[in-house]
C-alpha cells in the first residue's frame with residue numbers, strides 16, 4: 001500500500017514560507033527549484049502551455065512538505081488555491097494508464113504535466129470524488145526540477161550574495 005509522500009502547500013511568498021516552515025518544524029528544505037515540464041494542461045487552460053512552478057521540498061519529514069509559490073499564470077496554482085494544495089502519491093509506473101483507470105471510474109482530474117514525448121509526468125485528481133482535495137500521482141524516476149540558481153536562498157547558501 002502506497003503512503004502519502006508529501007503534502008503540497010501553496011504560499012504567497014516562497015522564501016518567507018521556507019523560513020516559517022523551517023522554524024515551525026525544525027526540518028531542512030532543499031534549494032528553491034522550478035518544476036518545468038514540457039507542457040501542462042488544466043480545465044481552465046486546456047491548451048498545452050509552458051509551466052514553471054517555483055517549489056521548495058522539505059528534506060525531512062514523513063510525509064515531506066512541498067511548498068509551492070502562488071502562480072497567477074496557472075489556474076490550478078492561483079490565488080483561490082492558496083493553503084493546503086494537494087497530497088501526493090508518487091512512484092507510479094505508468095501515469096497515463098493510472099489516469100485512464102480513474103477516468104473509467106468517473107474520478108476527474110484537473111492539471112496534467114507532460115514530458116517532451118507527450119507522456120504524463122503527473123496529474124491531480126480533483127472534484128467531488130476526492131472532496132475537493134487534489135491528489136497527485138507522479139511517475140517513478142526523474143522529473144524536470146531545476147535548482148533556481150538566482151534565488152536568494154541559493155545565492156546565500158553558496159556565498160554568492162557577498163560583496
Ligand SMILES: [Fe+2]
Pocket residue numbers: 006008066086088136
Ligand atoms: Fe506535489
